[in-house]
Amino acid sequence: MNIAEVATRAGLPPKTIRYYEEIGLIRPRRQANGYRAFADADLHKLAFLGRARSLGFSIDECRTLMALYEDRSRASADVKAVAQAHLDAIDAKIAELQGMRGTLATLVAHCAGDHRPDCPILADLAGEAC
Amino acid sequence: MNIAEVATRAGLPPKTIRYYEEIGLIRPRRQANGYRAFADADLHKLAFLGRARSLGFSIDECRTLMALYEDRSRASADVKAVAQAHLDAIDAKIAELQGMRGTLATLVAHCAGDHRPDCPILADLAGEAC
DNA sequence: CATAGGGGTTCCCGTCACTGGAAGGTCAAC
């Protein structure tokens, strides 16, 4: 398989696949002409990576997960720990965004949104007491 | 005021303040010795920026908001539009994270987390049907 | 008066996970 086909089937851009090779996540063989020759195993790994990335795991976490995946003697507890840590990080991020969202929604709701200059949003940003 | 005092009062690191000057968000005067000389107006701007950034506005959005703040003939509708767009972006981000969170939480819940290698998290990432 | 320290300054590199683009080699079709 050439890179374009693998890209289509794994749902990742060719650039990303080359990048994953560069940082050592995959190691496709080469054809005589220098083209990358992807095996099914490479495609499988790329699909795994794409899925993990879509769940928000960092490249480093993906590396860990791949290593666990390929380690037949892994303990599921190790996988769960990685996933749980990521879940906690996601929860923290959601909480942070909801905090912003709350403040912002209030400000937007109180802004007339007309031609006049008075604006509670700017007043808040400027630190003026309401 | 020197940079350390302004940093304390605005709640921003000195590095960030220098960066904001570099990209043209503020323009403090200079003392004879080359030190930045911050006026109250600079401090005010920095506090404004810090607050806007803490609400998740990008630097470009902050630039726009500052320009609107300094434009006495602004229409509050313009401010509201920027804030509403950002609010929509936050909502989209929250939705995305909650999507990840849902999948991940289910996977974590189904993982035994023991010494055995079987793991629904890895199975899902590998694309195996359950 | 020399020096030690705690400011300040600029400049450059690194972050994270790619993305865009240039310059050039390769292959299949017309």
Added chain:
DNA sequence: GTTGACCTTCCAGTGACGGGAACCCCTATG
């Protein structure tokens, strides 16, 4: 034989800073 699609490598840029080096300035102390 030439187009055009594909492949390659390499370099630069993204956003919003942070770390650290190398160096200047000011004050206090022995």
